[in-house]
Amino acid sequence: MKRLKVILLTFVLLGGLLGGATPASAAPQFHNGHGIEVRNVMQTTPRTYVVNIHTNSVDTRALAWTYHDVIITLPSNYNPNVSYPVLYLYHGRAQSPGAWHNEANIEAVTHGYPIITVAAEAGWAGWGTNWVNQSAGVQQWDRFHLDELIPWVDDNLNTIRAREGRAVAGFSMGGYTAIRHATHRPWLFRMAIGMSGGYNLEDQRMRTAVTAPLPEKGLPLDGPFGAPWDGSWGFNNPWHRVSGLSGVHTVLYAGTRHDDLLEAQAHRLTYEFHQHLLASGIGNSWMVEYDCGHWIECVARNGIGRELPVMMDVLWHP
Template sequence: MSIRHRTARKRGACLIAALTAAISLSSPHAKAAEPSPPRFTDGFGLQVTSQPRWADENHRTFLFSVSTNQVPTPTLLEGQEPGRHTVVVTLPAGYDPSVRYPVQYYLHGHPDRPDAQWNQRVVENATRDVPLITVQPNGSGRGWYSNWVTPGAAGPQNWETFHLEQVIPFVDANLSTVATREGRAIVGHSMGGFGALHYAEHRPDLFSYAGSFSGGLDLQNSEIRAAVAASSVNPGSGTPTVGADAIFGPPIWPFDGVWNAQSPAQHVESLRGMGVALYTGNGGDLTVNPIQAVLENRARETALVTASHLTAAGIPFHLSDYGDGSGWAPGCTGKHADEACVQADMNHFVGLITRRS
């Protein structure tokens, strides 16, 4: 295992101050009555299509759904409803509407969904004793957290606009949040790791910390291009399928300008002044679960390219390059969608943004 730390000192200080304020205003010994989930009001281009409902009897995580004209017809995974976007919110224990809480946005991977139970477990475990709200918006099986270039018959697929200009202000209007850059962090796994850095680079005014768990960060990498294009035409990524050029345009030179322009690895300058954290394994034993091993191995290459650009720009960052995972967390095998690895990533990231690590 190799772990390199390049932690940005003094980054995320205001986010930590917000957390400290939340702790001081809420008694750790108070036992609140069983709460009802909040009710949400339409706004910012979103219409509430189902009000919040608890995910389970623990009363920390709830789900609701919205419709939006920015992505009116997302491609669907099994069990998803046409035109409806599920959003999952995990509240801190003892959530008090009179207290303002920082928010962490967690972007799921491909072909995952925000209401997958493993995502709930990872978030709840990492934030159990932390006064922090976590929001997981729908990114579809293949949304790639981008405004698509040529969606064709799929209709508008403006995922970036949906999330940054609609979901974030909507959450701030309906929950008791610290509604400033200093009160927000963003992180994601795989496709979501791409999305987290992509969003942070496009809107550094919104986030004080950004992180990637095994993200495909380098769109100039031919293997990542092949993976994105394959996700477009693969029915397993959602139905109906779309063209290989739907998201970023043609992936070949000289028509690949959008791919180059939207690649987080090469456009790190706007992350200056923000906390940045990258996490990756090397895939471990390539003979065991070889698909997930290769995916992680290739994602690692994009993390290293991103790290090299951050270093060249003089931007401090944290890198956990944990190899086969044996020294990172019990049960972590260094593979791409290994829950034990992602759990350890999330634990560490939450520790960074709360300065508990």
């Protein structure tokens, strides 16, 4: 690992000697692959690209936004000859990847850090799983996030293609998704951050949070996890898969604004999961409180912003 850091640092220093800012000709070119078809690319700032895609894994009817976008923010002074770690971000229910930029201003939060951020679509109410009932449109979020998006990002950008080069984080539903993915495939991620979420699908409060909003979008109640007795609830329940987090640097955040009913419930669910992790011997996990309600802009500033220096200690990076 030390040798890799030395090599990466050498590339960074050479990049600085050769002029610092990345020339326009070195801007990333996004190509099809791994089930993802690139339909349009729009550079919205010197660092950020909105990539409109198509994948057979996700029906656009499942989205809160009309278009299926992946929003990629490069590090400041991005050097295409340097390998960078990647932070994957998942939004909350009824949001889109744009929430990380339009509300949370993740570009400003990550300024100065040598890390690529990928804000991924998680659906109007996708819950990170391959849906049991797909009658209202295909939703295979596990396949899209883990089998398609990660290798597609690695092929299109110069990334550290190892778990030591990846972190995953999310807010609310996205917090559950981040922790769910880390428990299912711990070999993909070195760090996982769940913010203002819930992590026990057997808890009735959590089940209500999953199913109650679905009719609003015309989605079946048994869509994400099946009927109440379906085994998919247990299969996708982080509560029963915590051993997967033993090698993942796991951080759980919850807000102290208990006047916000959503955040008050997220706080209780997060604290219970935190205690369950400790009881299971997962000592590298803890709950951090921030002065936030259930607001992604506060979460990004006080959660991601606080964890980025830790991320630089945990992940390989230039």
